[in-house]
Amino acid sequence: MTAIDSHYHNYITNVEKITNRGEGLLNNIQSALAKKSNNQLSDNDKEVLQITSRSLNRRFRGHEAANLVGVTTAAIYTAEKDGKLPPPKLKENAAGVRNVRAGYTLAELNHMREVFGTLPHKADDESAVTLGFLNLKGGAWKTTLALLFGQHLATLGYRVLFVDTDPQGTLSFFMGCRPDTDCDYSDTIAPYVVGDEVTINEKGFEFGSLHYAIRNTHWPNIDLIPGSLSISSIDMQLPHLISAASTIEEKQYYFQLIRNGIESVKKDYDVVIVDGTPSLNTLTMNVFSACDVAIVPCPAQMADFASTMQFFNTIGETVQFYEEGNFSIPVPDIRVLITKFATAGYADWMAKIIRQTFGDLTLHNVVKKTDEVGKKGTKMTTIYEEDLKEASNRKGIKSALDMYEKPFNEILTDVIFPFWPSKSKENIKEQSSIAKTLETEGVL
Known part of the structure; x- marks a missing residue:
């Protein structure tokens, strides 16, 4: 056996060990789920189920x-x-x-x-807002923000649809769908994007919308289109479809596939939240074109700032490509959200650089570092799912919720509300006045 053969052999052996461990864990999960129905859970079974079984334990008092x-x-x-x-x-x-x-x-x-x-829904004649969390670099808190912002909106009473376009499927995992275990290629946006009518028809749906991929979650007003590794197949097929297109109209169609898919289902929601992929490819630009608003998380760190600048350069080149090709493809409003903000002087200095660079595109509030989000993440849950009265660290969770509330409410009122005339400041004041009058008169 040569040195190269030995290297490959060891590599394959290690991969097989990892695969066997993973399959063993999945077998334990299946066993625990079976025991759950018969109330035979051991402490180990309960620990296994913590990362697979989702429930919304929070109570409001x-x-x-x-x-x-x-x-x-x-x-x-x-x-x-x-x-x-x-x-x-x-x-x-x-x-x-x-x-x-x-x-x-x-x-x-x-x-x-x-x-x-008092349901806060948009008016019936208004359209849901598609909001994407996008950045090229992993670790910018893109998925974390998408997840928590959606749960924040749902807590307020809005109807939310998550669209997970990240092959890693982390957002899907947190919402109770294990990528490539609970969902596969047929459950993602991939069949719609690559024109796989057969797969969609086999699920009992007509081709032409994303309804086939929508599933309920453990949140009563959040639905999910899950992501999985199979989404990667889009970038193996979509570039060929675009290259083979013979007319501008046909090319535009392929660049707007995800936008068209979301349009086909958004009437049932107030906000559609898209978790983008942390890479630069045809799928990323398709997601970009699908959004009404793109929130770009930018950590208050130099390397992340440089990566965000690269993302903006790519956006500029993409829009220039649309212009030179005589395309008529919508592009989103963009907002930059400073994340990983610490109280140290370095973070203040970086925040100033970010604000000087992006100007009015930068949101006023920042997302600060907090241990509570990470702690909940280890149990595959979030600060919005914790029952505060039963929590061991009630003060820490409450502090984290208060911190996230500021940038999230800024996005809601200053970025989303302008799309809905019914949410203008004048209309909100009028509705509030009517509600107070009805309550005073005992109608409410």
Whole structure:
């Protein structure tokens, strides 16, 4: 055996060991899931299920629930007493008496919003906003921000669709879909983009929309189009389709496939959030063209800033290519969000450089470093899924939620709301005044 043969042999042996370990873990997961249905879970089974079984444990209590619904606690209690709302769920107090309010689930909050008429949805004649989190460099918190922003919006009552275009499928994993295990090629955007009518028809759908790929999640108002490694096949086929196109119109069609696919399903949502891939390819530019708004996370670090500059150069070259080709392809508004911000002087210095470079495109608020997001990530959960009252580090999680609320609300009010005339400041003031009047008169 030559040295090269020996190297390959060792390489293959190591890969086989890794594969066997992974298959062993998957077997443990399947076993744990089977035992779960029979209530036979051991402590090890429960630990395995923590990374596979998703549930939304957060409960909303008192003033927090009332503020999210948009009424007073008195209005909620009165509606429960009058039968307009179901009676509250109770739990035992320290003395074993079942008389303590257990709090409300997000689904129950959404029902309250329906009863009180405070659902925050866009108007029926308005279009959902497609917002992408895009950057070429991994580690910019692109997926983390997409995930948490979607959960933030859902907590407020908005209807959200996640579209995972990253072959790594991390966002899908956090939303309960294990890439290439719970979902495969046929469950992603890939069949639609490459024109695979057979696969879509086999799933019982007509070709022409992305409905075949949408699945529910453990969040009542978040749906998901999952990602998996098979999405990589798009970049092996799409460039050939574009090259073979003989007319400008046909080429434009291929550059707007994801936009057209999202358009086919967005009427059921308020916001469509796309998690882009951390690489430069035809898929990335297709995602870019699909977005109404592109949020570009830029960590307050020099290497990440340089990578973000490269991304902007690529955007400029792409738009120039569209112009020279006489294409009529929409391009998104762009906002830069400073991430990984620390209190040290270096981060302040980098933030100034970022703001000087991108000017008004830079969002005012920043995303600071926090340990809580990483801690929850190790258990494949998030700060938005934690029941604060039951949390071991309630103060830390509350601090993280408060920190993320600032940039997320800025994106909502300053970036998304301008797409919806019904959310203009004048209309919001008028709606708030009407709600207060109805509540005062006892209608709410």
